Amino acid sequence: MSNEICFQRNIPIACNVDVCVVGGGPAGIAAAVSAARNGASVFLGESSGCFGGLGTLGLVPAFCGVGNGKIFLGGRICREVFDAMEIPPGELTREFSYINVERLKCVYDSMISASGVKFALESKMISVKMQNGIVEAALFSDDGDYGLFAVKAKVFIDGTGNGDLAARAGADYTQGNAAGIPMPSTLCSLWSSVNWEKFNREKPNVFQLLMKAIDDGIFKVPDRHHSGMFPVGADCAGGNFSHVFGMRANDREQKTAAWIELRQQLQEYQFFYNNYVPGFETAHLCMTAPMLGIRECRRITGDYVLTLDDFKIRSRFADEIGEFAYPVDIHPLDSSVAEFERFTRDFYGNLRYRAGESYGIPYRVLVPQKLKNVLTAGRCVSTDQPMAASIRVMPGCFLTGQAAGTAAALASAGCNGMVRDISIAELQKRINYGKA
Numbered sequence: 001m002s003n004e005i006c007f008q009r010n011i012p013i014a015c016n017v018d019v020c021v022v023g024g025g026p027a028g029i030a031a032a033v034s035a036a037r038n039g040a041s042v043f044l045g046e047s048s049g050c051f052g053g054l055g056t057l058g059l060v061p062a063f064c065g066v067g068n069g070k071i072f073l074g075g076r077i078c079r080e081v082f083d084a085m086e087i088p089p090g091e092l093t094r095e096f097s098y099i100n101v102e103r104l105k106c107v108y109d110s111m112i113s114a115s116g117v118k119f120a121l122e123s124k125m126i127s128v129k130m131q132n133g134i135v136e137a138a139l140f141s142d143d144g145d146y147g148l149f150a151v152k153a154k155v156f157i158d159g160t161g162n163g164d165l166a167a168r169a170g171a172d173y174t175q176g177n178a179a180g181i182p183m184p185s186t187l188c189s190l191w192s193s194v195n196w197e198k199f200n201r202e203k204p205n206v207f208q209l210l211m212k213a214i215d216d217g218i219f220k221v222p223d224r225h226h227s228g229m230f231p232v233g234a235d236c237a238g239g240n241f242s243h244v245f246g247m248r249a250n251d252r253e254q255k256t257a258a259w260i261e262l263r264q265q266l267q268e269y270q271f272f273y274n275n276y277v278p279g280f281e282t283a284h285l286c287m288t289a290p291m292l293g294i295r296e297c298r299r300i301t302g303d304y305v306l307t308l309d310d311f312k313i314r315s316r317f318a319d320e321i322g323e324f325a326y327p328v329d330i331h332p333l334d335s336s337v338a339e340f341e342r343f344t345r346d347f348y349g350n351l352r353y354r355a356g357e358s359y360g361i362p363y364r365v366l367v368p369q370k371l372k373n374v375l376t377a378g379r380c381v382s383t384d385q386p387m388a389a390s391i392r393v394m395p396g397c398f399l400t401g402q403a404a405g406t407a408a409a410l411a412s413a414g415c416n417g418m419v420r421d422i423s424i425a426e427l428q429k430r431i432n433y434g435k436a
Helices: 026-037 075-084 101-115 164-168 196-202 206-215 252-276 308-312 337-350 385-391 394-414 424-430
Strands: 013-022 042-045 062-064 096-098 118-120 124-131 134-141 148-158 189-192 229-231 237-239 284-288 320-324 359-362 374-376
Touching: 013 026, 013 118, 013 134, 013 394, 026 042, 026 075, 026 101, 026 148, 026 394, 042 148, 062 394, 075 101, 075 394, 124 148, 124 164, 148 164, 148 394, 164 374, 189 252, 206 252, 252 284, 308 359, 308 385, 320 394, 320 424, 359 394, 374 394, 385 394, 394 424
Parallel strands: 013 042, 013 148, 042 118, 148 374
Antiparallel strands: 062 096, 124 134, 134 148, 189 237, 189 284, 229 237, 320 359
């Protein structure tokens, strides 16, 4: 008896555009807006009910990697988002900036609508139609009567984070470190009834309190890495903690188990904060994020693979489309003391730049080796694990998305969709590289 079925169906074409972007996180938003501003007709498909990815649905409480201590590094689209969010100029060169989730959703809505991009929410890309390395159409599922629709385009951009489109098209990819172990995932959370005045007055050492709670047996898993609570309102906090180790985000069973485990972990953190941390005695866990905080899934193999050596020597490239400086942020790969100490050495010391330093991002990391009219943007671009741990944060996603969208517009206009045939000099001019 076969373990497969054959399913065939004619699928309606919803639109035929120059550029199709899959995924409406910061990479996809920057790609779609940039492509449209450079004259391309654009469709953007997003699987959820809002744009923003982990910054909205994922409840990640802060932008990371905003600057290198001297200059802003997020690129033009990121800067427009920050301006619309009224983030103070003084935060534009710092490493972190807090997020107002509902306001950010509206900023993205307005930016996409004003750009003239055609878009569909709650529309998940499920497959592609392709021939000879060229993707001809992306297939989406939705809640309409027919349930499926197709989008044809000259160029496709994978902004899914997990590299779904490129992988469906047959691109090679890597995942995890040399032993195949991926970065852990987190379920972020939203908390109310926080007494920030008391917390700031008493200035508790949350890490020391966490160590005491671990010694007291509060946690099933003795996870020493704890990013902590971030102020996202007068008495509200955004929590960025909890880890599930070893989960491959493209494994259905592992991902399902991770959701259950992480929700249980946050009940333990509720007890910890209420009973150990001043100012959080009455704090209430309002909700966990409806999107899992995945730090790593597929890394699509491109024409160039950005590696840890590039970080260490501050590599620069002739086809550079941006520069970045966020540290190598590989959270501990398990709950051992040795892994926590490794993270601490790397993130706070060995793999952190001095103010003003950065590395370059070459256009080639956006170009999947086996595909002719596809670009990647965001955390699925071509890197090894350490570099993925740097470039995966939201400003890095804006940077690669802006370049991918601009390049896609150039390829669709004058190169018959072939993304390797564009003028790098023209791309750099269009993105105003170095002046954003």
